[in-house]
Amino acid sequence: MSDTATPSHSSDAARSRSPLAGLKVLELGQLIAGPFAGKTLGDFGAEVIKVEPPGTGDPLRQWRLLHDGTSVWWQVQSRNKKSVALDLRTEQGRADVRRLAAECDVLIENFKPGTMEKWGLGFDDLARDNPGLIMLRISGYGQTGPYRDLPGFAVVAEAMGGMRHLMGEPGRAPVRAGVSLGDTLAALHGVIGVLLALQARARTGRGQVVDVALFEAVFNCMESLLPEYSAFGAVREPAGSALPGIAPSNAYRCADGQVVIGGNGDSIYRRLMSAIGRADLAEAPDLASNAGRVARVDEIDAAITQWTVQRPVDAVVAALQAVQVPVGRIYTVRDIAADPHYRARQMIERIVTADGLALEVPGVVPKLGDTPGGLFRPAPRLGEHDGEGWTR
Template sequence: MRPLDGIRVIDLSRILSGPYCTMTLADLGAEVIKVEPPNGDDTRGWGPPFVVEESAYFLSVNRNKKSIVLNLKTEEGREIFLKMVKEADVVVENFRPGTLDRLKIGYDVLKEVNPRIILASISGYGQTGPYRNKPGYDVIAQGVGGLTSVTGEPGRPPVKAGFSIADIGTGMWAVIGIQSALIAREKTGQGQWIDVSLLDTMISWQTYLAGNYFASGKDPEPQGGAHPNIVPYQLFESADGYFNVAVGNDSLWAKFCQVIGEEELIDHPKYKTNADRVRHREELIPYLQNIFLKRTSKEWVEAFEEAGIPAGPVLKLSEIFTDPHVLAREQLVEVEHPTAGKVKMTGIPVKLSDTPGEIKDHPPLLGQHTEEILTKYVGLEEKKIKELAEKNIVKVYNGQKVNN
C-alpha cells in the first residue's frame, strides 16, 4: 500500500504550484483526476524544449494523474464536476480568488454537495486581505515577499532564485494543509477550506532573516553566497570553479584553519569566535579567498570532508544526474510515455520505510481518461458522452489526441 491509497483528489490547478502539490499527493498514492479546460493546462504548450511533441515543463509535474477535459463554464460541465466532487476527498485549485464562486462551484457549493470535501486554494496573495484580487506569479511573490531583496551579490541589482521557489514551496504547504485536514476529518467528520498563498510562503520562510530584522531594526542585505550570521559559511572560488564550505561552530573553525594551513588564525583575537568572525568578515573573507585560489574545488572539498568539515562542490544538472549518490537515492527515474518514449524526471524525495510512494503512470495525454472517468465516476453511458463531446462540454481521447 501507499500512504494516501483510497484518497481521491480532483485537480483543477494548472501551471506549477497546484500541479506540484497534486503530483506529490499522487506519488504518495492518491488518485488524482486532473480536470483540464478544452485547450488543456497552459504548460502543455510551454516550450521548447519538448520531448517529441510533449512539453518538458508539463511532463515534470504531472505524472501519476488522470486527465479529463471538461468545460466548467457550461451548466452541464458544472453538473458533471459536482457529481465527481460527491465521491471525492479533496479539490485543489489555483485560480484567482473568487473564480470558483463565479463558476458556481465555490466552497459553499462544494461542502453542500459533500460535507467531507477538503478544498485547497492556492493563490498569489491569499483569499483575504487588500491584495486578494491581484494576480500572483512566482517572480512577483519573490519580490513582494522579500526574497529578491536578499538574493544576489552585495552592491549589485537584486535577482530572483534560480527556479520557481515560491510556486513549489506553496505547493508543498498545500500538501501539508491537505494531509492535516485529512487527519482532522478523521476526528470531526467534516472537511474544510485550506488557504495558502505564494506571499505567505515567502514571508514564512524568512525565519532567521526576519528574526535578525526584528532584533536589529535593520533590513537584511544580499550576501551573495554568504550567510549573515555565520562566518565562514559560503561560496568560494577555487582554481577551477566554486565550492561551498560551512564552518558552523568554533571547533570546526579550528579544524578549518588546520586544513588551510593557517593555524595562527585559530586564536586570533579578530577571528577566535563566530561573533568575532562575523564582525570582521570584511577582512577575513578576502584573505581566505586568496588561499582558495591555489587549489581546485575537488581538492578543497576532499580535504575539508576528511577533516569532518561540511563542504561541497557547486554542480550543474548534468553532473547531478550522473552522481552515484543521487542515482542510489533514486532521484532520477524513467517513465515510459506513449508519445515521448522514455521520459526522465526527478524522483520522490520522501522515503517511507513501510508505505513508500510510487511512480506508476506517465503524465497523462490531454483528455486521456475522459471517457473512463465519466463512465466510472459519473455513471454516464457512451451515447451521453458522445453527446457531450459534440457540444464541446467534454473532449474524448481517441488514441492520438482529444476529439476536436
C-alpha cells in the same frame, strides 16, 4: 542518460501500499502551484484526476523544451495523474466537476479568488453535496484581505514575501533564483494543509478550506527577517553568496571553478583553518566563537580564498571532506545526472512517457521507510481518461 538504467513505474500493488492509497483528489489548477501539490499527493498513492481545458490542456504542456509537441516538464508535473478534458465555462463542464467533487476527498484549485464561486463551484456549494470535502485554494494573496483580487504570480509573491530583496549582490538589482520558488513553496504548504485537514476530518467528519497565499508561503521561510526588524530596526540586505552574521560560510573561487564551504561551527572552523595551513586563525582566541569570526569575516574569507584559488575543485573538496568540513561543488544538472549518490538515493528515475520517450526524472521526496511513494503511471495525454469514474 545512463544506458543501463531500466524504465520503471511502480506496480499497482506498490501503489496500494502507499500512505495515501484510496485518497481521491480532483485537480483543477494549472501551471505550477496547484499541479505541484497534486503531483506530490499522487507520488504517495493518491488517485488524482486532473481537469484540463479541451483542445489546449494545461498551458504547462507547452512550456520550455518539447518532445513531439509536449513539454518534458509535463512528464514530471503530471505523473501519477489522470486527465479529463472539461470546459468549466460551460454548464455541462461545471456539472461534471460537481459530480466528481461529490466523490472526492480533496479538490485543488489555483484560480483567481472568486472564480470558483462565479462558476457555482465555491466551497459552500460543493460542501453541500460532500461535507467531508477539503478544498486547497492557492492564490497570490489569499482568499481574504485587501489584495485578494489582484493577479499574483510567483515572481510578485517572492518580492512581496521578502525573498527577492535578499537575492543577489549588494548594491545590484535583485535576481531570480532560476526556478519558481514561490509556486513550489506554496504547493508544499498546501500539501501540509491538506494532510492537517485530513487529520482534523478523521475526528470531526467535516472538511474545510486550506487557504494558501503564495506571498505567505515565501514569507514563512524568511527565518529571522521580521523579529530582527522588530527588535532592532535591522533590515537584512542582500549579501551575495555569504551568510550574513554566520562565519565563515560562502562560495569560494578555485583554480577551475567554485565551491561552497560551511565552516561556521566552532570545531569545524578550527579544522578548516588547520587544513588550509592557517593555524594562527584556527587558534586565535577571539575567533573561537561565531561573534568574533563575524567581526573578522573579510579576513577569514580572504585566507580561505587564498588557499582555494590555487587548487582545482576536486582537490579542495577532497581535502576538506577528509577533515569533516562541509564543502561541495556547485552542481549543474550535468553534475547531478552523473552523481552516484543521487542514483543510490533513487533521486533519478528512468521512465517511458506516453509517447515512448525514455526520460530521466526526479524521484520521490520524502523517503518513507515502510510506505514509500512511487512513479505509478506516466503523465497522461489530454483527455486520456474522459468518461472514467473513480477507481480503486
